[in-house]
Amino acid sequence: MADENFDYIVIGSGSAGGVVATRLTEDPQVSVLLLEAGPDDDDEMIKMPLGFSTLFKTKWDWNYETTPQKHLAGRRAYWPRMKALGGCSSMNAMIYIRGNHADYDEWRDVYGATGWGFDDVLPYFTKSEGNTRLADRFHGTDGPLNVEDRTYVHPLSAAFLESGVAAGLKRTDDFNGAEQEGIGAYQLTTKKGRRWSVADAFIRPALDRPNLTVRTEAFVTKILLDGNRATGVAYRRHGQSLVARAEAEVVLSGGAINSPQLLMLSGIGPGAHLRDMGIDVAVESSGVGQNLQDHPVSGIISHTKGTTDVAEMLGIGNLLRWRATGKGPLSSNVADTGAFFASRDDLPLPDIQLHVAPTGFVDNGMHEPVRRAQTTAVTLVNVQSKGHLKLRSADPTWAPEIEPGYFDDRADLEAMIAGFRRAYDILRTGPVAAYIDGPWIPATSDPTDDQIIEAIGAYGQTLYHPVATCAMGTVEGSVVDPELKVHGVEGLRVADASVMPRVPRGNTNAPTIMIGEKCADLIKESA
Numbered sequence: 001m002a003d004e005n006f007d008y009i010v011i012g013s014g015s016a017g018g019v020v021a022t023r024l025t026e027d028p029q030v031s032v033l034l035l036e037a038g039p040d041d042d043d044e045m046i047k048m049p050l051g052f053s054t055l056f057k058t059k060w061d062w063n064y065e066t067t068p069q070k071h072l073a074g075r076r077a078y079w080p081r082m083k084a085l086g087g088c089s090s091m092n093a094m095i096y097i098r099g100n101h102a103d104y105d106e107w108r109d110v111y112g113a114t115g116w117g118f119d120d121v122l123p124y125f126t127k128s129e130g131n132t133r134l135a136d137r138f139h140g141t142d143g144p145l146n147v148e149d150r151t152y153v154h155p156l157s158a159a160f161l162e163s164g165v166a167a168g169l170k171r172t173d174d175f176n177g178a179e180q181e182g183i184g185a186y187q188l189t190t191k192k193g194r195r196w197s198v199a200d201a202f203i204r205p206a207l208d209r210p211n212l213t214v215r216t217e218a219f220v221t222k223i224l225l226d227g228n229r230a231t232g233v234a235y236r237r238h239g240q241s242l243v244a245r246a247e248a249e250v251v252l253s254g255g256a257i258n259s260p261q262l263l264m265l266s267g268i269g270p271g272a273h274l275r276d277m278g279i280d281v282a283v284e285s286s287g288v289g290q291n292l293q294d295h296p297v298s299g300i301i302s303h304t305k306g307t308t309d310v311a312e313m314l315g316i317g318n319l320l321r322w323r324a325t326g327k328g329p330l331s332s333n334v335a336d337t338g339a340f341f342a343s344r345d346d347l348p349l350p351d352i353q354l355h356v357a358p359t360g361f362v363d364n365g366m367h368e369p370v371r372r373a374q375t376t377a378v379t380l381v382n383v384q385s386k387g388h389l390k391l392r393s394a395d396p397t398w399a400p401e402i403e404p405g406y407f408d409d410r411a412d413l414e415a416m417i418a419g420f421r422r423a424y425d426i427l428r429t430g431p432v433a434a435y436i437d438g439p440w441i442p443a444t445s446d447p448t449d450d451q452i453i454e455a456i457g458a459y460g461q462t463l464y465h466p467v468a469t470c471a472m473g474t475v476e477g478s479v480v481d482p483e484l485k486v487h488g489v490e491g492l493r494v495a496d497a498s499v500m501p502r503v504p505r506g507n508t509n510a511p512t513i514m515i516g517e518k519c520a521d522l523i524k525e526s527a
């Protein structure tokens, strides 16, 4: 088959890639090929907010796992990643959070990501956003990404919110406005109670454009280079090996695991490691796969009384109700309520986020509910520990080695312990206390520091936010420049969560969509 030619090739249709491809094709003169390894996102469990964890370890999942983690009692952490149109925006828990304003100023000031301070990126957040309630300088109301208030909040989560206020947290109805700190119900990227992914918001509405070609089940195995210029990609589809050429640029949006993997497979990465893998070094780039950061989370899980568990609401009645109206418990993303606070009085910014769920969220939600429970998931959002990612083989079908280095920096454990203590204060105060019927994890309701550390070791997991493996900036070890161009390579940009130089204080979907928006503008400007 003859090679095909396009102006731009975008690898990966996820939170960033789907945005880049569709924004670029707003110009009818520009042709784009969007290649996605996974299939179409055509499953009701993708649409149903409560169903997100049923996608784990199925055909939808890249199904990664980390190396054994010293501070997780030697366990490997399971890392789900969506393999379908929309990428992880088709699998995630739909919480719409941007992080703290200071996160972006830090990208600019500490890492040299000029043009990525909060005032620079705010217009890109609001450009995407179609918020159905909030309309002020921090919010957009007419963007394609629907952001709405949840219609279902379980009584346990409502009670937790009141208890948080009673325990001294400020009530907020907007974590993405002037101030991040406080407690409230999360807004979601859903539309009338159904998931509203990047595939829904950006890709599907653009599918009839003649200048946009979207190919699913197209697994890119290599970025083709002519000297130090990216000229196209090699990919596999339905048993065929194919080549597509990019006249202008290739944009790599494979996510924080697959993007560094594909750069290395293409000869861009740390020279010694590539040579060890038998890969010819095209461009030495020591930072590829380095700097890996993720948000660790660990739950206080309590047995409950006098209430229900959302896991017992999966019957046919609620299914029919959700199908007909988008309402009821199946419209819940499990983590209905949340909070941001600083674990110590001397911290200027929040370092802990809570995800509060009216069920026992154990082992990524894959634990059979045996007894009614409530989870207060303590999440570290200002992470000091760093890890890395390496190839295990030059075969692109081999998963890379993922070493997140959870809690390697002792400060991370100290912050988690302080976060646990604050969460216990809330659970003992106000209306939620009446529902608590004793501890499950940790096994006592008044644990020592060592018992908290033990619980984190036994049950700690990812909050699914890996970033920074192709970090942007001008400091040593950065992989892309502030225009997202790969240092040392022409015609190649990376746009996805991997370019964040540091993980922001909050969930990473909205920040990644923002990166996609800004990337499209940077490309348009340079063209």
Ligand SMILES: Cc1cc2nc3c(=O)[nH]c(=O)nc-3n(C[C@H](O)[C@H](O)[C@H](O)COP(=O)(O)OP(=O)(O)OC[C@H]3O[C@@H](n4cnc5c(N)ncnc54)[C@H](O)[C@@H]3O)c2cc1C
Residues within 6 Å of the ligand: 011, 012, 013, 014, 015, 016, 017, 035, 036, 037, 038, 080, 081, 082, 083, 084, 085, 086, 087, 088, 089, 091, 092, 093, 094, 095, 096, 097, 218, 219, 220, 221, 253, 254, 255, 256, 258, 259, 262, 463, 464, 465, 466, 495, 496, 497, 498, 507, 508, 509, 510, 512
């Ligand atoms: C279970 C889960 C829950 C989450 N919950 C939330 C939440 O509630 N709120 C929030 O803000 N964030 C959440 N996140 C995180 C957020 O969704 C991600 O940070 C974000 O979607 C990452 O976007 P990305 O563009 O970097 O990568 P992705 O969205 O993963 O996109 C990468 C795409 O590239 C494709 N791809 C990879 N390699 C190749 C290849 N070689 N060839 C072709 N295609 C390829 C993949 O299949 C995928 O579609 C969650 C994530 C998960 C997994």
